[in-house]
Every structure is written in structure tokens, then in C-alpha cells.
Amino acid sequence: xxxxxxxxxxxxxxxxxxxxxxxxxxxxxxxxxxxxxxxxxxxxxxxxxxxxxxxxxxxxxxxxxxxxxxxxxxxxxxxxxxxxxxxxxxxxxxxxxxxxxxxxxxxxxxxxxxxxxxxxxxxxxxxxxxxxxxxxxxxxxxxxxxxxxxxxxxxxxxxxxxxxxxxxxxxxxxxxxxxxxxxxxxxxxxxxxxxxxxxxxxxxxxxxxxxxxxxxxxxxxxxxxxxxxxxxxxxxxxxxxxxxxxxxxxxxxxxxxxxxxxxxxxxxxxxxxxxxxxxxxxxxxxxxxxxxxxxxxxxxxxxxxxxxxxxxxxxxxxxxxxxxxxxxxxxxxxxxxxxxxxxxxxxxxxxxxxxxx
Amino acid sequence: xxxxxxxxxxxxxxxxxxxxxxxxxxxxxxxxxxxxxxxxxxxxxxxxxxxxxxxxxxxxxxxxxxxxxxxxxxxxxxxxxxxxxxxxxxxxxxxxxxxxxxxxxxxxxxxxxxxxxxxxxxxxxxxxxxxxxxxxxxxxxxxxxxxxxxxxxxxxxxxxxxxxxxxxxxxxxxxxxxxxxxxxxxxxxxxxxxxxxxxxxxxxxxxxxxxxxxxxxxxxxxxxxxxxxxxxxxxxxxxxxxxxxxxxxxxxxxxxx
Numbered sequence: 001x002x003x004x005x006x007x008x009x010x011x012x013x014x015x016x017x018x019x020x021x022x023x024x025x026x027x028x029x030x031x032x033x034x035x036x037x038x039x040x041x042x043x044x045x046x047x048x049x050x051x052x053x054x055x056x057x058x059x060x061x062x063x064x065x066x067x068x069x070x071x072x073x074x075x076x077x078x079x080x081x082x083x084x085x086x087x088x089x090x091x092x093x094x095x096x097x098x099x100x101x102x103x104x105x106x107x108x109x110x111x112x113x114x115x116x117x118x119x120x121x122x123x124x125x126x127x128x129x130x131x132x133x134x135x136x137x138x139x140x141x142x143x144x145x146x147x148x149x150x151x152x153x154x155x156x157x158x159x160x161x162x163x164x165x166x167x168x169x170x171x172x173x174x175x176x177x178x179x180x181x182x183x184x185x186x187x188x189x190x191x192x193x194x195x196x197x198x199x200x201x202x203x204x205x206x207x208x209x210x211x212x213x214x215x216x217x218x219x220x221x222x223x224x225x226x227x228x229x230x231x232x233x234x235x236x237x238x239x240x241x242x243x244x245x246x247x248x249x250x251x252x253x254x255x256x257x258x259x260x261x262x263x264x265x266x267x268x269x270x271x272x273x274x275x276x277x278x279x280x281x282x283x284x285x286x287x288x289x290x291x292x293x294x295x296x297x298x299x300x301x302x303x304x305x306x307x308x309x310x311x312x313x314x315x316x317x318x319x320x321x322x323x324x325x326x327x328x329x330x331x332x333x334x335x336x337x338x339x340x341x342x343x344x345x346x347x348x349x350x351x352x353x354x355x356x357x
Numbered sequence: 358x359x360x361x362x363x364x365x366x367x368x369x370x371x372x373x374x375x376x377x378x379x380x381x382x383x384x385x386x387x388x389x390x391x392x393x394x395x396x397x398x399x400x401x402x403x404x405x406x407x408x409x410x411x412x413x414x415x416x417x418x419x420x421x422x423x424x425x426x427x428x429x430x431x432x433x434x435x436x437x438x439x440x441x442x443x444x445x446x447x448x449x450x451x452x453x454x455x456x457x458x459x460x461x462x463x464x465x466x467x468x469x470x471x472x473x474x475x476x477x478x479x480x481x482x483x484x485x486x487x488x489x490x491x492x493x494x495x496x497x498x499x500x501x502x503x504x505x506x507x508x509x510x511x512x513x514x515x516x517x518x519x520x521x522x523x524x525x526x527x528x529x530x531x532x533x534x535x536x537x538x539x540x541x542x543x544x545x546x547x548x549x550x551x552x553x554x555x556x557x558x559x560x561x562x563x564x565x566x567x568x569x570x571x572x573x574x575x576x577x578x579x580x581x582x583x584x585x586x587x588x589x590x591x592x593x594x595x596x597x598x599x600x601x602x603x604x605x606x607x608x609x610x611x612x613x614x
Contacts, residue, residue, distance in 0.1 A: 068439030
């Protein structure tokens, strides 16, 4: 019998990380994600699994600690919210370049700047298009429930190690702060040094006579080699796009209109779909679970059939650009959103869709 | 002609912990000596299979090409953050960071201070030549008053550009630092002293004593636009006056001058 718990999204991701066999968490407090660090400090996972928890002096330091830990082949993570994520972009870019796996959680709040501490989805561009300098991508998972906050901690680590790249859970202040019932994953063991040396032979664990010294770096002063490296990263991102697309469809089979929404916007839009169906409007909900890789193909297929898409986001319209690219002009694509930390109501979504019709 | 370098005559050889790659440093620069001494000590202590080093951004950015141990390349200034996590997650490994003055005392000041304040059980090497060598001779936090650099072409004016930062003395004040000392490697006698200190620093780490920080005041003949010999002389006269050599903190106690 599975054990149910009532937890905040921030607590669930922290507890699930411990159970995923995480070796180290490095973070810095910022609203609305501070419960991740608070939970871990109170839980003292070092006594349970040996997992290290450290409050860093800044988000910059925290992500670079993650780099150091990941470079040793460890399962390491950090979490933050939007302004803190801006600071982490340096380290994330370096990790992408050095091909280091890690788990990052962004519990998004309103921006730009210090913005507001209320929920937002304004970090979509930053998360899915790179974020820091250079050509790179992250695996971006968008949870729409506390359960998915827990599930994606495990999935995020596994995908990060599968592809040797950072995985990002793009959450928001609603998902992070709300309490829901959650089934937590079973505890799995942390990697042993022997497993690290065998499964991640690139990791810095100390040079043994049977191999060359390992170097973790994102630098190559020889441009011809650097071009090969960046093209290699691109191959990897293409493999991620081919293999790891995840999405959920609700009442899309007969839909004439489709709302595209992720995270808490999807939860709100789900209610809007019910309201519209009650009025006899044939509308469905398409929820991207991976934002990179973005589910281009299913959206392209629906574009041939539906009269329009409405991208509902708590932003000025960021994901809507990807929906438009996938739709390739075959049907109209509009955006509805609230910003500044305002959460849209289902009625507002209903009105926006009615306007689209 | 048969070689005189037969085994019986051999009194010194390159440590196998230095790779055979040609050093990228300018002739006359101290970095290569610092690299070699650290690697010799790790070899002599039998720590190669446990050692993880962290390279900086700056002249020593390619340290990982020359040091034949597992290495990670940090973003500019962040080596102490990497070192922190590497050591915390691998407490039985030997961890060192290697940084220059721009890396440790300017862009990485926060990471440096907080790693030392937490007393991270690592060895930190700080090569201070008072200038940004790799980027072409710009002003460093440790550039001397009046020193002409590419970004202080009329000399460092301390009223607008700040004073030479004695970060090592500041770090010695933190309870987390166990050993803080300033050395040089420009004469054989200084190299020998430095080597003893390096060994002590790694022994401190094995004994879980906290942070050991070794500053090496070095020359930058290219950046200072001098011959290597003149650069060493100028270093003795000017750099050592501002950054005096010697132990600053030993066994967790500040050294009384």
C-alpha cells in the first residue's frame, strides 16, 4: 500500500530528491521556494542517506557547488526562484558546456527585476531557449501538481544522467506553495564510488593508474575542436527531442479549439475546459509536460484539424511563440495571460477562448 | 657521445604528476614552478589517486592540461565553491583550488571569503602577481598604488581605483582558516620554503583542520613589461613591500609580528 502524504510542492520535491538518491543540495533562500532548503535542513538527510545540504552565500556559489559535485559524478541539485535563477545562468551555461548532469528547480515568481513574490510563468524563454550565454538547452519539466513535483525530481535526475546535461523543473509559486496529496517514491541508494567510476567514467574521482586524468571543462581554445563539441551538444539535444517529449491531452479528440497550457495555468485551464464544455463548446486542453523538448509534432497534427489554439500562460506570451512555430500558420494561435503575479481565473480563460471563436 | 644523465648521476627529474605538455606560461613566470611544486608534494604524499584540483580563469586556466591529476575548470572566481562541494561530497579525497588575484580577490571575493569562513577543509593556492596577465595586463585588485597597467595607464590612483587589496590578511582573521601564509618561488630557497608549506597545507587537510591558504607573490614579466630578472627584482622591492612574505596564521593562531 502506497503511503499518501499532504505536502507543499516545495517540500515534495525536496523529499523526493532525498529518495531519488541525491548526494547534495546547494541553495540560497528566496521566496517562494525557501521551503525546499528549509525542509532539507529540518529533515537532516545526512542522517538518513548521507546526503549533504548546504546553504550557500549566493545563488552564484550554489550553482557552482552543483558544478563541482556534478563533476565528481554525484547526483546534485539546487533550487531557486526567478531573480536567483538569473544569477545561476552562468553556472548552468558552464554545466551545459562541460556536459554535467544536475537537477535545478525554479519556482517562478513575477519579474522582471525584483518583480513580485507571487506566481508567474515569465521564465519560459530563459528556461527553454538557453538562459545563459552560448548555444545550449536544458531538459525542462513542467509540473502541474505536487505529485509531479515529486515525480519529476526522480525523472529529472535520471534524464540528466542519461544525457549528461542539466534538467530543470520549471515550477511556479502556485505549485510550489500549494498543498496536495502526494505518493512519494521509494528510497533508492546513493551511488557508490565504484558505481560512479564505472557508470560515469568521466567523473573526477581521483586519477588511477588505469586511466588518463579526467578533466571537467567547458573550454577549448582550438575553435575547430570547440565547433565539434558544440555540434556534439546539438546531436544530444536532437536525441532529447526525438526521445523525451512528454505531454497530456484532455478532451482533445473531438476538439475544435485547444487550450495549450503548462503548470498551474493548465490546472486553471482544465476548469475552463469544463465550463466551456458545459456550454457546448468543443474545447480540449493540451498540456506540455516537457517544455524542452517541446511537443511540436502533436501540436502540428492538431493544427491541421482545429479552428484555433489559445496559449494560456502567466506571462506576456512566451510559449505561444513555440505553439505558433509548431502550428506553422495552419490555424490561428492566440495568447491569454495575466502578469505581475496575478493568477488568471477560469472565467477569464473562458472569455479569452470565446473571443478567439 | 653518451649521455651523462645516467641513473647514478640523476639528482632531479620531472614529477610524473606534471604532464609532458609544454607550459603555456611566459618564460620567467612563476606559475610553472608553483604547478610543479604542488604536483611534487602530491606525488611524495602518494595522493594522486585521491586528488581533485580546481583550475581558475586567468593565466592558469589550463592548469588541468599540466597537472596530471583529476581536475575541474571553474568559472571565473568560483573555484572555492567547486572545492567546497567536491570536498563535502568526497570527504576522503584531497581537494585543492588554484587561483590568481583577479579570480580570488576580485570576481570571486564572495566565494573565497565564505569558503574560508566555513573553514572548508581544502587547500587554496593564490598566485598574486598584481596584474591580469591572460587578458593582457589590466589592473588587478592587488595592483600597487601608482602601478601602470592597461586599465590604469596613468598609474593606479587609489582615490578612484581603490587600494591594493590585502585579502590574505583579511582571510587570516576568519576562524575557518587554519593556515595562512605568503610565499614566493623566485629563488631556490623560496621554492624550498614554499614546498614545505604546501606539504603542511595538505597534511592539515588530511587531519581535517579547515582551510589552508597559501599566497604566492609572483612576477608577471610580460604584464609588467620587464625582463624576468628585472621583474623579480621589482617584485622584491615593490611587491614584497606591500605583500610581505611569511606566515600569517599557523595552526589556527595568528602569527605575532
